[in-house]
Amino acid sequence: QPVNLRMADQEESTQKLIYPFAIFRLGSKQVVVKLLENDSPGLNPEQVINNSVSLLEYKFANAMKKIQAPSKPVILYTKGHGELSDLQLADLDRSLRIFYDTDRISLDSVIQIKPEDCALMIIAKPTSTFSEKDKFKIDQYIMQGGSVLWLIDRLNASLDSMRLTGRFIPSDYPLNIEDLLFKYGVRIQPDLVLDLECSSIKLVVGQVGNAPQFDLFPWYYHPAVLPNGKHPIVKNLDRIDLHFCSSIDTIRTKTPVKKTAILTSSKRSRLQFSPIDLNFDILKYPADPEKFDKGMQTVGVLLEGVFPSGFENRVSEEMQNGLNQLGMQFRSSSVPARMMVISDGDVAANYIRDAEQKQWLPLGYNHMENVTYANKELMLNAIEYLIDPNGVIEARSREVKLRLLDTVSAKANANLWRVLNVGLPLLLLALFGWLYTWLRKRRYQ
Template identity: 50%
Template structure:
């Protein structure tokens, strides 16, 4: 009898083991997972999945993030590894490995750094604490995607100066999917889209657009178009940039712009409402700016927005220098907040502005949205802070405003729109008023007048200086976008906003939607930690011991009681 009992137990154990082995085999063949996280951090966007599935040849990824790092960078490394594992699981053509650029002999390390430098990969100096010691270490937070003879280097690290390291690392992890999918998409589709800048209406000269052209040229064909010398803007122009015009647009030029939009063309408008710059105050104590009449108001009205004749003032702003006295023969200079130069931070999670740095602006105006005949979605991208207001034109601008302490209660017009995305079907501004000469010009190129557009998009920014760079004619050098020459700092939001806008308007697979991902930081309340540290330490150390003692007492009592009953 005992033999059969033992046999039954053995069969049960073997059966359980067999089931477990079978489940493991099935799990290895059909790898599935369920993302239960609130922020969906372990799920790929549909656009990323579609891009990965289009890969039909080997993509090899070198991640230069191996070695000994602080906890935050280990988390970034783990995030990269987890994401690339998901990519590889979706498509076997993807392979990756981690490398330590600081590994090897001195000669090997120097040679490797030289090669990385040629590819434009600049290391960052990371300070690492080891006990009481603090050491410096050069790291290369990059992933290099190789596809055939083409390669793209992707920066893994987001760096918004006003955020602490933990938040920057968190943003970096949240942007990995967008960066990786975007890199793969560019490798799979090496053909460049066409971006044109308008000319002939007093737009920024080539010297002041060198920064944006330098940013665009690796991935886009960049050119200029004179609206006075063409009959139409061809469909091959994927995006048209109207960058700080200062001269009136003729009805003919407006008609060409309008018909480009009606045929599905995409436009980014960077337009000033007033003739105002800081140079206007260089030789006078005050200045009254005039409206910048460009003859575009009827187009804008028809498309669903209006740029107001005002100036936005914001307590969140950059600073300008003022002389406050002299020390000997030298002027004493101090930086003061200049409310006319807002530095808005992104306040929505739209992929164009999500997680970007502040944007440096120069006398922007507010934008109003208007009703349209067709359905046009209007999405604010750049808005002022909670402490902002506007100053209507004509109004005096002077440095006297710096003499007085700011009164926050007077900055009572929050969330003024300074950048707007419009998506939908637009009506022509020339509907029911097309001149015969316009129809003849269309006929000459075998085109027809369109009174409404197909589904398209446009972006308007009420500041023509967002894309302007400083240019030094003596050295032929130019500044980066968003550079504040007075503060000697760069607001990276100008570059990020511009590139994201172009990407959003031209991207095939809508990969930019991955930029909307946000990983929430569950930070602990440091004040509460300090106040209750002792309580939780005692609880964590003492409670398990108390439970163990109570279990021992209870178990002893139960066994004693059971033994007493059995012997009774």
């Protein structure tokens, strides 16, 4: 998509369509790199350019590394627990397939999962129960150094559930993974985060003839999270569109685990605890900012370090005998591993326009607001970091500061600088010529 570049001076203004992209080619492989970041509310054009320049090193290094890679790492999505469908993950999967091999895995169909066979496991919005066997396979995969991206909804809240009657009381999803996450150092609370900085939804406000009339309303249950950290996963990212997310508490673990809050709501947030009566009555009156007083709530956490097993002291003699017969060794603690937990499964889901025709919109695009959020960039950055934290993604954390001109002062003194730039060199040249001639005359007198 071209960008309209406007150039103006005191005499004239011109506009040009430019394509701020670079293309890397190697044999039959091709990688397109976007050079200019999207405009963000509150940022002037100079700041957008500064952010774009800061990311150039990472983007170029990342493209060159991946286009030269002899093989692709494998990413596996779990299935069998009501996870997001292939169509809901279509845009993310299409983006990943450029650099990774992706597939679905049913945990009950394998004996074990090894990190050398699976660089990353994605558990995207499960809605049904994980068996103890499935949990054990995930646990031992992590103990061997495997990486997991957890995209977990604690409550089964959604707009679709509310549209029929205008209200809905969400319940907990019976996932049976709370004990695992607690052991690893996090707890997703049975609550919903409301944020004054949120995206909007369309509701019918009237009818003209046979055509319903819609209007946009801020929907506080959909926080538009603006990452403000310096971590390479989120540095310079635009807002993330989250739906019915819950707060996340970090828990002290018996092993050293570094916990980094990657996503947080704004300072104007509040919580509603289950059971919650979701209804549209909240939109009838203007929001009272004084009630949004709970401060920033963590909704995304990165965990790195040595994790204790969720099955420590829980392996029976019969279970151990079975492991021995399969030639498997139980690990009570992990080698250094990584995982990320986000309390919203829909963060990775693209909107489905037509399920029968398999038509979907890009990940992050909000069809109600006609705005694109940075959900896809967040997912791609998180996946890249979880697979290779010491790779080129570290370049995202480097700062490049451009010394921006004071445009007002520059325009006001433009004529002075023109005279100096043209006249001063001529004056110095004339002075040098006169001095040279004078010295020669003096030498031969």
